[in-house]
Amino acid sequence: MSTRPTSARLSPAAEAWSLMTELHQSYGKPRWFAVSAELDLSPPQAMALLRLDPDEGMPMRRLAGALHCDTSNVTGIVDRLEDRALVERRTDPHDRRVKRLVLTEEGAELRRLLLERLSEPPEPLRRLSADDQRALRDLMRRALRR
Amino acid sequence: MSTRPTSARLSPAAEAWSLMTELHQSYGKPRWFAVSAELDLSPPQAMALLRLDPDEGMPMRRLAGALHCDTSNVTGIVDRLEDRALVERRTDPHDRRVKRLVLTEEGAELRRLLLERLSEPPEPLRRLSADDQRALRDLMRRALRR
C-alpha cells in the first residue's frame, strides 16, 4: 500500500515529492534499519554517529539540534556510544560547561562503514538509464542549490 | 552538516540518492514530526494511521509488516489508537484468529488531514521552474514505473 492519495490530482512538484517519500519508505528506511542492525547500533545511535563531524567534534547541544530531539535525550544515546568507545566527551577548554563529542578511531571507522553502505542508490534509481540518472542528479542539485 | 561523503566522487545515481536523503532529513523529517505533533499523534501512531487502508482495513500482522516492526509492538500502538477511537479491531469472520483493523470515521478524517499536510512539497522543490518540476516528476515516475 502507498501513502499517496490515489484519486487526487497532484501538482508535478507534489507528485514528485510523494514519489520520493515512497522511495524512502520502501527502500531507504528498510535499508537504514538493516544497516544499523548489522553494525549493532540502534537507529538513533547510528544517526548520532552520522551527524558527528569526523574531524571537529561538536557540543551535545548541537548534536541534539541535528537529531531534532531534547538534550536530555542525547545524554543517554551518547552514554551508550561512549560505553562502546565510539565517542568521547571532552570538556571544551574555552567554556568548561560545554562537552565536545569526538569520534574515536573506532567510531570514525564505523561511521565510514555506515556511509559507505547507505550511499548505494536503491534499485529503482539504479535501473534508470545513465542519461536519466544524470538528469535526476542535476535536478536535485538545482533544487538544493549544489 | 550533511551526511554525504564530502570528498568521494559519487556516481550520478548515488549523488541523486544522497541529495534525496538530504532533502528528506532537512525538510521531510522535521515536517513529519511537526504535523504528527499538531495532530497529537506520536510518529509511529501517525505512520500506522497512514498505512491503514481507509476502505478495507487490514490484519495486525500486515500492519506490522508495513511498519517494519514486530506484531507485539503493533499491539501497543493500536491499543493507544483504539483508546482514542481512531481505529477498531474487528474479528475476521473467515478466520477468527485474525483481527482486522478498521479506521473509524474520526480516524479516516485524521488520516486525510495527515495526507493533506504531508503532501505539500518542500521549499527546494517548490522553487524549481515548472519545467524542472515536471521533469523531476517524470523521472520519479519512470524510476518507480508509474
Added chain:
DNA sequence: TATTGTTATACTCTATAACTATA
C-alpha cells in the same frame, strides 16, 4: 502442528522538570 495476536519482560528512546557547574 502451525499461525494470529497478546502478555511478560527488558531495554531504548523521548520529553519535562529539577538540578549542578560554569559563564
Added chain:
DNA sequence: TATAGTTATAGAGTATAACAATA
C-alpha cells in the same frame, strides 16, 4: 541571571519468548 549538560521520572516504542485461541 543565563546557559550546558545531567538526573529523575514517566510514558512510548522496540524485540524476544512464552502463551491462548484458532486453524
